[in-house]
Structures are given as structure tokens and as C-alpha cells.
Amino acid sequence: MKLGVCYYPEHWPEAWWDEDARAMVAMGLSVVRIGEFAWSRIEPEPGAFDWGWLDRALDTLHRHGLQVVLGTPTATPPKWLVDADPSMLAVDYHRHVRGFGSRRHYCFSSESYRDQCTRIVTALAERYGNHPAVVAWQTDNEYGCHATTLSYSAGAVRRFRRWLAARYGDIAALNAAWGNVFWSQEYRSFDEIDAPNLTVTEANPAHRLDYQRFASDEVASFNRLQVEILRAASPGRDIIHNFMGFVTDFDHNDVAADLDVASWDSYPLGFTEQFWFDDDCKARYLRQGHPDIAGFHHDLYRGVGRGRWWVMEQQPGPVNWARSNPAPLPGMVRAWSWEAFAHGAEVVSYFRWRQLPFGQEAMHAGLTLPDRSTDVGGVEAAQVAREIAQLGPLPAASRAEVALVFGYPSVWMSEIQPQGRDLSALRAAFEMYTALRRLGLDVDIVAPGADLAGYRLIAVPMLLDADAALATKLAASGAQILIGPRSGSKTRDFQIPAALAPGALQALLPLAVTRVESLRRGASVGVSIDGVAHGVTRWREWVRTDLTPRARFADGGGAWFSHGKAHYLAGWPEPAMLRTVLRALTEAAGIATTDMADGVRWRRRGGLCLAINYAAEHRPAHAPAGAKFVLGGPDLPPAGIAAWRLA
């Protein structure tokens, strides 16, 4: 449980560095990330390295006892490099070259750019691989951010064809897998295949899915190139990447397989404003962010990082990039920090040390102000540091009783072929997560390939490509299993299973989905459960089965089927219905639940329970009578937190 900060010595007079380091220590920070955008300073002219300033910066930080995460600067190749090789630039859907002048202006498939990355990372690793301040490396920065996973360059198409040839072996297999007989889309050789952009109407979904898989693999192999260099030249250091919240364009598990630690960048207010939440929700959580944004990602990246994860960038105040950028509620930076530690973060690192007076992020807050005074975020970070010291080491987070199965390819499938609006597999997973945490539960978000043994409740909210291996593990788990609609509705080739959805999951429930419909905003279909009126929105299915439905739609169709410990929802439930279903399942599984007040969330860590209030008004912590509080008390003010020892 360490606090850290992102720092850019190259942005500030060298005369300030020593005082900066001292102030970081005084604030209680111990980890500093540097270097990840500094290529033009490290190599101002082709081949001419300037290490001096970075040597001095590292030495300064080291002198103050700060531990350094050193970033590779490959997200920002300098202009001279771009001019020397314009083919390295990414190309957008409309075939416009995405040029220099911001960041992430490279195509993952550019082999010449990969050579350049090898060169700069090798130079960095050789120089600092054994520097005593360096405890970890960050590869690149926020892969996929600014919609950069997909590129439609000539180089990408070339490598896509090779990737396809490796995957399918011969073109007939590809034509069969993609169903290219439809609309005469058949190819005679891999060399005839283009990227799926600029088609007259929608491209073949299987074509798009493979392009996304290919692009995801490109990200992973691009990252692996750096990891291999760093691992060889910098033994004993953790290798980390900072994933961006809500970016799902590539499979984070594949990238993280090469890493030691997963980390993510947590901007709850910006995400609340930019994502799917409705206006009411955005207004209610204006200065706190939706209460599950942080938790969802924490639990996701704990899985992605195989237990080891950080928050590499924590929002410290208003950001600059959302449509509107409110200030967090006083205390919110502290609350976010504790939410992260409650979920098991090793490090929470704030972005950034000091607000910058220039550049694209000049309006992004830091822990300190451009005039070197301390900002609100800095005050709250210092408070967190004091509280950490006061609490002493916490027990390790224990495994949750509830698992939520989430897979990136399923998100791609749901977005490539949405069939309706407002219900991607990502959003479905998020809404399931909210329902679980509204019941006071801890959740592990796990990949479809994860070990599921030991869980007592497993939710599969919307896993389109659920396969036989997963079905087998689910059946063997002994857990209550809740399967949401669309799960198992597609094969790996993006085809409808021969025996219809839920495909391989039919091993758990003897039913077949014969029809689906998507519903416009405002439309719903009523469902009655034990006499209470509920409903589904956005998605509804018709099921053929001999099972007697446990709940029915208003038109008599089955809405909720149970077979042993397996349960299937034939529509996307409204929140109250979802909680009703989950209450029944947790009861069956012997899991205790608590109906949390709106805006309150719990998270246990070992013998400690932490409660956070995301509401803008006072809320109860829901602590049991006689709870021994180590932080706060039974009443939570806005942005308030409380922690007590579990009995």
C-alpha cells in the first residue's frame, strides 16, 4: 500500500527538482513514474542521445529515497522520426493518415516503427536497467487510447493477411468460417483480403471480428517486444502497463500475460461524463463519479494482473478531456484512494505532480499548482498517507465469494453486431457488477479461462462466445450460476451455434433461444416475480424448453429459467429485477447480502470492511451494531469513508 505520483522533470526547471522530491516525500509519496513521453528529450536528434538530464533526475529522486517507475517513450515518437518514415503512422477508417501533433500517432503494425521501439527501449534499458532507483518499468502509455488499436494502413493489411493465413491455413477454411458465400464475399486467396473499412454497408461481422483479434494480437506483440528487452536488461524489476479505463479494444489479458503487474488509469469523473450513464446519474454523481467505475476496474485489473495491480494514474481534481469537467467533492480523492486499497491495489499513483501551464493537458489538475503551491488533491493524498501509516499493514484481500465472468472478445462481438442499442457486453457486465455491489458483495471479475473453483456464485452477464470449456468449469464449480442473455449465442467463428444459443451452455440448461429482440429506449417487457412487477429493457429472448419458467413475461413467455444451480435470464433485467434474482441466488448459495443505501459501497480486505459514500448526502455505513471503527464511524458524510474490523 504505497502512494505514488506521475512526474515530468523535463517540464520543470532543473532547479525545482530537488524541492519537488522533498515535497513528494513530505506528502507521503514513495513511488514516482517518469519518462514515458520524453523521447524528444532523450534523443533530440536521430541517434544522438541526451542522457544527462535523465541521469540527474533519477539521481535526485533516488537521493530522496523515491522509487522510480521508468516509462518507455514509445507513445510519442518525435517529429524527425515521423518525417523519416511516414509509413509508421496509423490510418483511420476513412483512409486518412493520423498525423503527428499529439500522441499515439503510430500504427501497431508498422515493422519499421517496431524497429525504432526496439532501438529506444534497448538504449533506455541498457542505461537504467540496473539503476538503484528504478523498481519498475512501464511500457508505452495507455494502449488503445484515442481509438488507436485499429489502423487501416497498408502495413496492417499486409500483416493481417499473414495472420489470417496462420489462423486458417487455407482460404476455404476462412470462407467457411466467415460465411463468405453470403453476398458473394468469397476469396480465392489470403492476398485478396482487405481491412473491413469503407464498405458500402456493414462489413461481414466475422471479418471485423478477426480484424479486431488481429489488432489485439498486434498490441500484445508490440508490447512483448519491449517486455523482452526490459526483462533481459533490467532483472528484478516489475514490468507494468497502464491500461486506460473503459478501453476494451484489445484483450488486456493477452498483454498482461507478459507483464508482472497490471495497472489502470482511474478518472471517475471524466468516465462518468463520457460514458453511457443517463443524465440523472451524471447529475447525481457529478462530483463523485458513478460509484462502481473505480470498483469495477479494480476488480477487473486484479484479475488481469493475476492478483498484482496498481492504479497508475489517479484523478486528483478536475480533468480537461470530458465534455464538462467538474471538481471532485472535497474528500473524494481520498475516498478513491481508499477504494483502491480496499480492493487490493499495491500502489495508488496520482496523475500528476503539478498542473502544467502549457500543452494539451494544461487544464488538468495535479497534486500541486503551476505556482508550486499545494492543491486540494495534494492535501488529500497527504491525509491518505497518514491514514495508511496509522492503520498499519492490512491483511491481503481474500478471494471473493462471487465471480463475474468477463471477456474482451465478447465485448467486440456485441459491438460489431449490436442488434440493438445501449447494451454492449461491457455495459451488461458493469450493470451486473452494480447489482452485486448494491447487495454489499465483493466481486472478482475473471476471464472466461480463469479457475472458477471455490466461488459460490458465478455470474456470466453476457458472454457471447461462452464455450464448452467454460461450461465444463461452471458445471464443476458447484456454484450458483447466473447466465445472462446472449451468452453462448456465438461460436468462435461468430456463427449461431448449430443447436442455437446458449450453445455450449446448453450443457447447463436444457433450453434453446429461438428468437431475440432489441427494444428502443423507453420500451420494456413486464416480468412478474412472486407477484412483484419487474421488467426487462433493451433485450428480450424467446426460449424453447421443457423447463417451467421461474418467472414469466407478461405475454406468458419464460423470463427466468432454473435447472439445478444454473439460471438463465431471457432478457436484460431492470436493476431491481436483477437484484431480486441475485438475492434468490445468494440465498441459495449461502451468501449473506446487505441492501446498501444508494451510493454506498462496501469492500472487505481480510478482516477489515471499508465503506465509501458516493452520494452527495449523508448515508449510513451499514456497519453492524457494535462495529469497531478504525476509520470514520456509522454515519458517512458525502465522500466519507469508514472502516471497521469484521467480527
Place this chain on the structure above:
Amino acid sequence: MKLGVCYYPEHWPEAWWDEDARAMVAMGLSVVRIGEFAWSRIEPEPGAFDWGWLDRALDTLHRHGLQVVLGTPTATPPKWLVDADPSMLAVDYHRHVRGFGSRRHYCFSSESYRDQCTRIVTALAERYGNHPAVVAWQTDNEYGCHATTLSYSAGAVRRFRRWLAARYGDIAALNAAWGNVFWSQEYRSFDEIDAPNLTVTEANPAHRLDYQRFASDEVASFNRLQVEILRAASPGRDIIHNFMGFVTDFDHNDVAADLDVASWDSYPLGFTEQFWFDDDCKARYLRQGHPDIAGFHHDLYRGVGRGRWWVMEQQPGPVNWARSNPAPLPGMVRAWSWEAFAHGAEVVSYFRWRQLPFGQEAMHAGLTLPDRSTDVGGVEAAQVAREIAQLGPLPAASRAEVALVFGYPSVWMSEIQPQGRDLSALRAAFEMYTALRRLGLDVDIVAPGADLAGYRLIAVPMLLDADAALATKLAASGAQILIGPRSGSKTRDFQIPAALAPGALQALLPLAVTRVESLRRGASVGVSIDGVAHGVTRWREWVRTDLTPRARFADGGGAWFSHGKAHYLAGWPEPAMLRTVLRALTEAAGIATTDMADGVRWRRRGGLCLAINYAAEHRPAHAPAGAKFVLGGPDLPPAGIAAWRLA
């Protein structure tokens, strides 16, 4: 009155074909459309035809007594053809080439592609022109769908210049017609003229109108090329094209002039979701579709087809291409089928036989499911087949007493120069149609050039280019004539008539429109009719005339003018006002009307009256007391139908 289905033998194992054909017959289907996207299977390599599978498919269908409509595959040229001649691809407004990977990826103006079409159609026609199963041909598929009528390719510009030279003879005539003196847009030769895309602000509307006319002519000549081959090689077969609902980018009358039968593709739910209907309407008719979508097109294509028309593709369940895709109400597929027959359809053919597990349309329902079981649509189709048999042959549809004059170029004009929102000539025609059918009337939708003799009421809702020939026919018709705003407001050169609007229609009413205004959503101008408050929305005109208005706007201006049997509306009426006006005119014309309950529609066919309930609740059929029902009864359930013999 036959039922048919669209079938793709190439999508399914050959071992299934015989059973498929048997099941079609068992379901009561007798017509099967095949082949229209199968180019890559017919000619897998350049010049190497594979007829075997198609021979066997035709023979299988024939063996079961099924009649085949064979489609030409020109909507989906294979990749090898595109690679050999990329110039055949269409180019969009932004000069992006619209590539391979879906369908309709060709430019109508590509002469090399026309050669390819000649080649493949000739080959098909020679092989199957006299096949006993083949009763009809379909040319291409859904011309104009996916915004493919207009292409901005170099080839299109070349042919546009030739087209202009032929139309205008010399450049001075074009400059005068287009008013090119405005903004120095004058040309010195036809070779200086480009397509009207990527201009700094809006292009000259006359330039755009001629480009649209040219593009429309290109569709017609493209189609004619195929018709001539088929007519020569396949005597005695009907030649058909399947027009797409709500596509008005080219003049369907010009294409149909070369056809034997017009047909259209009817997807009431998708159209309701995608088109202009407001949220209330979309919610109310979620699972039924707007009650006039099917009828409007039926009556339109009966005119386009000079009496002969089919529904080539009938929605059988949820589709995949709208923003949201609900399932039809139980019974709705049956109701749509009967609505078509009531309007005089020769064939109603469902799309498609079986839902496909792959490709862009995998989420589109069929009559049967991917696992070969029967879906809801199949059950309802079988019911329709039984009902047809039970009813026996119906009398031919008699001519309606009411004509609605609708012209494609007028739609183009209203969209090229909208002046305001939400009121294209298409929408105006549709709203007029709704008002007429809410009064229980049968309607013929006719082209401006059609014979108007014998009608008792003729509505000209918004015909911008109404000309002297039409005025003469209207005057001679003896009918009550209702002329809506904007009618006659433009000459064929898209100019304001010298004596102002309604131009040539001034022969019917001595008035001139001196000013028009368009009104934003929510704005209206009150109109009082016989003491009842009405109003116009979206469009209002000021008229100079000696006539005393029959109704006035709140500010005293005339809103409704009558002169003999001719009536003019100086604004776009709200629905209730339009019905009030129509009631007065029908009374004057001696036409009986019935105020239909919301969602109920009648259509007479010979001595039979059919009533359909599009409401989601029960509704009265409005049948006269003592009506002899041959289908249903006086109470219509949701999606219910009733039919009775007229006295």
C-alpha cells in the same frame, strides 16, 4: 394470390435441399426466389462457370412443383472482378472509394462493369431462360439501397457531361436553366462541369437536381441492359425488380417502364424505427409498424407496376438492421400478408426461408430457424396459405375513388432545397395518405403522368414540379382536387415560376404564393375552421388572390382556398385539420367516409372489405351491422384481421 419465399440453396448443405422444398410446399408456398447474390458460386474464377449446383437446385425446386424467380447476381460482384477493375467501384460524396466487403459496391456509371453485367446475365439467361421452373427474373437487388444511387466517380462525371450535353444542346442553355450567373457559376463548356460534391457551401440546386436525374437515368439504363438480355433469352417470363421501401433516389416509374411487374421489400418494423415517425408513434407501433407503411407502398407500387406488383420480401420476424429490432406482435406476419393481398398483390414472398447462422444478416429472422425448426413466421405463413385456400379466388381490386399524385423528382427537389425540416414531399405524401385511410378510403398512388379520369377526389399533397399537362388533366377530371403547399412552386429547371407558385396550377386556382416560411419543431400557426381550432406546422404560405379564403390563419391570412372543385392549402395541416378538409371534399365528391379507430385500416378488394388492426389493443372492425364475415369478426384483437362481403 400466391405465397413465396427467398431461398439461398448455396448457403445450405445440398443434402437439405429436398427437405427444404418439401417443407415449403407443406407450408403452402409456391414461389421461390433464388440466385440474386450468388455470383461467386456461379463464376468462382474469372470465366469459369459452375452451373452444376444451380442446375440441381432448380431441378429440386421444380421437382416439388415450386415456381422459381431467378435473380441476376449483379448486386454482389466477386472480389476477383473488383480487383481486376477497381474503377467499377462507386465513390462517395467525400471522394472515398466505396470498397468490396458487403454489397452494392459498384458504380451505375461504370461502363466496364456494365460489360461484366452483360456477360453474366447473358450466361444465366442462356442457361436458364427456358428452364421449366423459372417463371420470372429479378434484376439485381434493391437498386439504391445503402445510398448507392449517387456515385461521384470519374466515370460518373464523364457520363454526366454527356448526359448534360444531350439534355441542353449548348452550354448557354444550361447556364440559363441553372441560373449560373448567380455566384459566377457559369461554364464555358460541358467539360468544365463536375459532380456537385465537396463544394464550400451548398451546390447549385439545379446542378444537384440534374445530377440526381442523371443518376436516376443511369439506374434505369443499367436495369434496361439486363431486361433486354432476359427478354430475348427467356420468353414468357415476367421480369421484376425488388424496390426497397422508402428509397426514392431514382424514379421507380422509369425503371418499371421496362419491367413486367413491380415488387417491393416490406419491412414495416425496421422502417418505423428508422424513419421520421416521432417517439410516441414508434412506441405505439413498436411491434406492428406504422399502419400506413405497408399500404402506402402497396398502393405506390401498384401504380409503378401499372397494376402488376408483388411483395418480394416480407418481414417474417425481427430484422437486424434498425437501431432496435423488436419482434412483431403474434399474428402480425399474417396481417401484413393480408394487407398486401387486399391491395392486390399477386405474390407475397417472405424473406427468408431460414435464418442464416453467419454473415451480415445472421440476426435477421426467417420462416425457419438455423436448426431447421419452424419459426413463428413460418407458422403464420402456413395460416395465410390455409386462409387463401379457404377463401378461394378473390375478385380483382377495383380502382379507388381517390388518387394521390406522387412524383419522385418532386421528392428530390424538396430534399435538395428543403427550406425547412421534417417535410419532404415524400413525408407530405405519406401524411396525406394516412389522413385518407383514417377516413376509411382506398387510395391509388399515381404518377403525375398517369391517367386521372374517373377519380372523384385527387390529392396533390406536395408536387413541386406540377406542370401544365397535369393542370389540364386535373381540370378535365371532374374530381374534387386538393392541392397542398409547395405544389407547382418550381419549373422543371428548378426555378420559381414567372407568375409565382403554384405555377401551372394557377390554371385551377387564381392565386399566387408571395411568401413561404418554414417552422421549427413545436411551432405552429393556428387556423380556424367552422369555429374549431386547427393549425399548420412546418410550412406556411402567404397568398395573393381575390378569392375569399374558406379558412384563415390566426393573423387573418388565407389558409384554405377553394375555386370550383379545386382547393389549395397554404400550409401543412395538422392531421385533424387535414381530415376535416378531406371530409368536406369527400362529401362534395359524394364519397362515403368512415372515421376509423386509431390503428384500424380498411381496404376493399372487389366485393370484399378487409380490416386490419395495427393497434396493440382491441379495436372495432367498423363493419356495417349484419356484415357477413369471411374472416374474423366485428372485434379485432391486436394484429387481428377481418373480412366481409360488401353489400
Place this chain on the structure above:
Amino acid sequence: MKLGVCYYPEHWPEAWWDEDARAMVAMGLSVVRIGEFAWSRIEPEPGAFDWGWLDRALDTLHRHGLQVVLGTPTATPPKWLVDADPSMLAVDYHRHVRGFGSRRHYCFSSESYRDQCTRIVTALAERYGNHPAVVAWQTDNEYGCHATTLSYSAGAVRRFRRWLAARYGDIAALNAAWGNVFWSQEYRSFDEIDAPNLTVTEANPAHRLDYQRFASDEVASFNRLQVEILRAASPGRDIIHNFMGFVTDFDHNDVAADLDVASWDSYPLGFTEQFWFDDDCKARYLRQGHPDIAGFHHDLYRGVGRGRWWVMEQQPGPVNWARSNPAPLPGMVRAWSWEAFAHGAEVVSYFRWRQLPFGQEAMHAGLTLPDRSTDVGGVEAAQVAREIAQLGPLPAASRAEVALVFGYPSVWMSEIQPQGRDLSALRAAFEMYTALRRLGLDVDIVAPGADLAGYRLIAVPMLLDADAALATKLAASGAQILIGPRSGSKTRDFQIPAALAPGALQALLPLAVTRVESLRRGASVGVSIDGVAHGVTRWREWVRTDLTPRARFADGGGAWFSHGKAHYLAGWPEPAMLRTVLRALTEAAGIATTDMADGVRWRRRGGLCLAINYAAEHRPAHAPAGAKFVLGGPDLPPAGIAAWRLA
């Protein structure tokens, strides 16, 4: 106080010209603008001039005593010129060439096009520079309209690099000014710099700001080229440009520095529909336009023109270019005319003489109709002419007591880096202007560099780049000074000032802005002033100061600070709060205010006060008891005006 009209003799039969001129005189018009789009008629073939028609047109107008403003035709180069040199075309953000076929299809940076302009303007000036009818010249037409200030052509980039080299001298200075160390955006030479388009995410705001400054300078130098030719060849004539309302892409002061008279094109209904006003406002002022659109621009261009300004184009009826185009209320054209004269316009010139039957503007009303009859606008223009004659010469407008400081670069900054929505510096200035005029005040809108001596209240609504020179002038003015949020928040290099915002304005108030936030629509922060509940929307700041706030936010932070005569608002006030603050300041300044009824505006001119009612209902003129009316009376009907002598 003259009335004028825009006339296009080339659009009409020569036989009509004499009668047109006679009718203009009869209507009371004395000024006629011609020629500004007539290049293709002046030079129908390269180098072959046709002066005859223009000679005769000028002679006809002259014969009737009409004074002519002759326009240079450079906004509409003919097709032959474009074909001969396609490099003259502008290029859009996506690198699409903006082609021929409408107007303004040139790149300001094209040196070859500048040569062509020199050639045609010289030819015009030599022929007509001393023509007795010509009293003024108009350069080009509506610079910047249709988003034409910025072009991303190769030529523009070439000149941008030269411009940067001139501005910064060496590349290190540019790198420092732009903060290019951020994200490795550093350049090694000016030749490495591109235009800021097609970047992966937002471009460097300083890069964008300099591109905008460069583009603004290009407009000014393009205009200067013409001015220099005209001034030399046509002595004694005024040189004018007609700026377009709400276009702020270039600095109008820089262009006007070379002109004798500023003029603007006033389309209140179109602007109301197209700009930021909410739906309620658009509905309420549907046929009148927002009551401050005309006044704001009048007061702006009086400053831009250093006291001399015209309305070159006055809306005479419905226009054609907004989403919806309603007709003005009867009397509104007259009211707009008088509002202009009340603010000091020398000429109000209507656009256009006659509605055109063809071309892009065929649906745009004129003073007369295509059939040569007089339209409503013509009737009202004649009324204005009679009223001018009846009133006799008016006293010159006296200087206002209130100044509003407005700068174009500040608008660019606020739009390049908005941080939140709905609050550009333009909109803030407009809302401040509304608040002042709701209090019955006359306002001078002045550039930051203007002389501020003598004003009693100076408002600086949102001047991001307020500098030390302005601070000094403000301090020396002796006026009450109201400074709005974001003012002084940026240096000229678009950096946050070293001592934080309000930067140089800290000379007036000892405070520093430590944090800002933007708020989504619907969100506000309460402010209590003297016990009355107010609020800020869209923008709120946190301030560090020893001053005691004069009003506080609900959370205790200061919302309104005063220090001597200087006042600072730490948020964007709701209208009622802004008026409350202004009432306090005007009282302190000894300025009398009047709470105007909604929709009523006053403007004094010398000893006359004019009142205009923009409401659609009757309103009081607020004239003092016993006022001597020279126009109208104490009750204002809709669109009514009244004028009385001030005591």
C-alpha cells in the same frame, strides 16, 4: 442615415434596369451595392473583359441619382480560373479539396490566387475608380463565411512556416512558447511544422492558436492587397467590407484597420435559429430574433469601424439557410432598421432588391418578388424612408457610459480549449451585453486595445488573454470594473500565468484562481446575494485571496470579490445574478438603470431615445411620464418602436 439595397443587374433583363432604379428611388433608397459576385460576367473568358453591361448598369443607377457601392468579385472566381490553377482551392481539416460550385472556394494563402485578385481588382478599379456613381467599394464578400478562414492546403502550410519563423525567430523560442516538451512535440526547425489537422487526439492548443492567428493575418493581408489597389485608383471613396454576423474566426479589427467603414450582414432570424439560444428562446423570438443580436453587432462594428459602420445586408423577410426559416413579424424589418440607426449606422442596406427565381438563394426573400411586385420588406423599407424624412437629421450617437471589452483572440482561445461546453468568450460577451441592455443601458463594445478613458462602467466578461496594458488602462479609467471568470487566465503563448489567473489583472484585484470547473447542462452552484438565491452555471472557480467575498457559493467559496472599483466573478452568473451585480456596480458608478420588460430594448442617439419591442406581445416603452414622442407612443405593439426626446 441612408437606406440602400443589394442589387444584381446581371440577374435580370437589361430592359428591367431602368424601372428597377426608378422603383428604388420611389421606395426611398439611395445606395445600391452591386458587382460582388459578377466575375464570370466581367471576365467571361480568361483576359477578355466585358465591361459593357456594367458600364450601362452603373450609368442607369447614376442617372436615377443612386449612389453605388461596387464590390470586388473575388469571393467567386470562375470555373476557368479554378481549372487553370486548382492549387488555389482551400483544403479542409480532413484534407478534402473544397471545390468549385458555390462560393468562397479559394485559399487565402494561395499566392497565385492573390495574383489573380490583384489583376481583377486593378482592372475594376481602373475602369470605375472615378465613376461618379461610385461612392464606395466593398472588398470581396463575408470573409470567413462557410468556415473558410482556415485552410489546410500545402500553400497555407508553407506560409505558416514563414509566419512562425518571423514570429519566433528561432525554433527553440517556439518550442518553449508552445510547451512542446509535452508529449515530445518538439521541432528541430520551422520546416518540420505542419498544420494542426488530423492529429490522433487534440493538437497542441498553442499550435492551433498560432494557426488561427496566422489564418487571421492571411485574411487581413488578402484584404489589404485589394485596399491598396482601390485606394490608389479610386480616391475619395470609402472602402468597406461586409463582415458576417457571429463569424469570429479572424480578427475583424485587423481587417478593419485598412478600411474606412466597417459593415455587417444582419440576419436576426437565421442567427437565432442557428446559434446557441435554447429552444424556449428560439420559440419566443421566432419571428423577431433574439433582441440583442442586432444591437450586439451594431455596437461591435461601431468599435471595429472606429465609429463608422453600415449594415450592408439587412434581412428583409425569410431567409433560406437556417434549419427553419420563419417570416419576420409584420413591422420587424422596420424595427431592425431603426435599431441600426439608433446605434449610429450610416446606411442600412437591404439584401436583396428582388428575390431570385434560381440559384442557391432562390428561397431568400427580397424587397420585391420575382414577379416584380413589392414584397412586405419593400413596404416596410419605404415606411422607414418616410420616417427618416419626417424625423429629419438625428444627433450623432454619443459615447456610451458602459464599455464591454471583447477580443477575437480570446474567442479563439476559449474555443480551442473550451474545458466545458456552452460558454465561449463570444457567448459570455453576448450574455453580458444582454444583461446590460436589460437594464436599459447603452453599451460600447471595444477592443482590448481601445481607449477606455471616460467610461463609468467597464465589463470584461471573459477575456482570456487580458494583459498588463489592459490592466493599466482599466486601473487608470476610474470606472467600476467587472471582470468575469477566465479573464487573464492565459498568456499570449496560451500558458497559465506564472502567478495563476487572472494574471495581469491581479494588478486590480489581489487574488489567484487555483481551480476551475465546468458544469454540464442543468448543473449549477448556488450563490447567495443579500439573502437572495442566485447561481452560476457552466463555469465555477476557486480563488485564493485575503479579500472577503462579497457573495459566497453554497459551499462557502467566494463568488464575487471586490477591491476598490474592481470586481471579480468566480463563475458564470445566471442572468438574474448578473443583473444584480450590474445594478450594484451601476449604482456605485452613478449610472441610472431601468429594468426593461422582457423583449424591450432602448438605445439613445444624442437627445433621442428609441425603444423597440422584440416581444410577440404588447410591452411598455418605459418612457418617462410626459415624454414627447416623435415616433410611436408609450405602448409598444409587437415589433413596435417608439422614440422620444430626452429631457
